Amino acid sequence: MTEAIKTDVLIIGAVPIGLFAVFDLGLLDMKAHLIDILDKVGGQCAELYPEKPIYDIPAIPVISGQGLTDALMGQIKPFGANFHLGEMVETIERIGDPLFRAKTDTGKVFESKIIVIAAGGGSFQPKRPPIPGIEAYEGTSVFYAVRQMEAFRGKRLLIVGGGDSALDWTLNLAPLAGRLTLLHRRDQFRAAPDSVNKMMALVKEGKIDLALGQVTGLQGEGGRLAAAVVKGTDGSVSSIACDALLPFFGLTMKLGPVANWGIELKDGELIPVDTSTFETSIPGVFAIGDINTYPGKLKLILCGFHEAALMAQKAHRYVFPDKRLVFQYTTSSTSLQKKLGVA
């Protein structure tokens, strides 16, 4: 079995609320690893509204979703958290009192004394294009994310989509692909103009192909793709030979594996918590942010920060059962200031 990464706390969701949890836990000497399906930190803030102004973060009259994420990353620097991005936690099991083992879809194994679920509205998952039989090729020839660019070296790649992900991966994979075709349903792209210009330049130089249309079928055997059937915008039907298909059709939020972890759920999608600790029905497993529910719950970042602070107090009891916790202010405690690197 893969050697387990051992940590005090495993935070599922590298989101603003999870980042602030790193701060609260760090002040109490607990170390954290964070995992997120997205390939960047910030959750909804960074994925859904990175440039939108947020007006209700205390003492910050206005900040963008990305700005808030960046500021929190700066604030938690002293605590050296470890990030595992582009990975989904598939299972968690209790193996001690409390001690948990979590496994991700890339095969990483974590052992942590406590688990903090900051999984928000659930896992961001790629939208599957409506191509008959596509499931049979997923994971072998159809990929919704690029985990290792090297895996695509020398292959004939068909990238589908017109947004930033499709264009970014076109530009990144073009130098190592055997041949790369970008397929989009129209000649207007939603991606950053600079990426579109760079892609067009590659097409002009004959380094990649651009096709307009939609994939209507796949040809291959035993999960190995040979070609994609494409209906062009002019109605013509052709086939594009390819070893791998990479559709980038955006993301959708689904509860995902959280539902299978044996935690009590309300209405099948929210995790009830004790509001003095934000602990779930499983001792040692906490839920903060949009994923939890309690009387009066508001799905606000502000509320998630409060939940993280109270969670850390109870977490300390599990991680350091023999240590007494003394309440301290950052303004006046030299010990806290040392941890923050300011004293």
Ligand SMILES: Cc1cc2nc3c(=O)[nH]c(=O)nc-3n(C[C@H](O)[C@H](O)[C@H](O)COP(=O)(O)OP(=O)(O)OC[C@H]3O[C@@H](n4cnc5c(N)ncnc54)[C@H](O)[C@@H]3O)c2cc1C
């Ligand atoms: C358009 C919009 C505007 C908003 N404006 C405001 C505002 O002005 N003020 C405000 O306070 N709030 C606002 N909100 C709400 C705010 O964004 C949420 O309350 C907050 O982002 C919730 O954060 P979260 O930590 O609960 O999780 P989320 O941001 O939902 O993130 C959850 C993360 O967990 C990851 N995840 C889930 N399951 C797994 C798994 N099994 N393994 C690995 N990773 C997993 C997901 O990929 C995701 O990145 C807004 C929301 C939206 C959509």
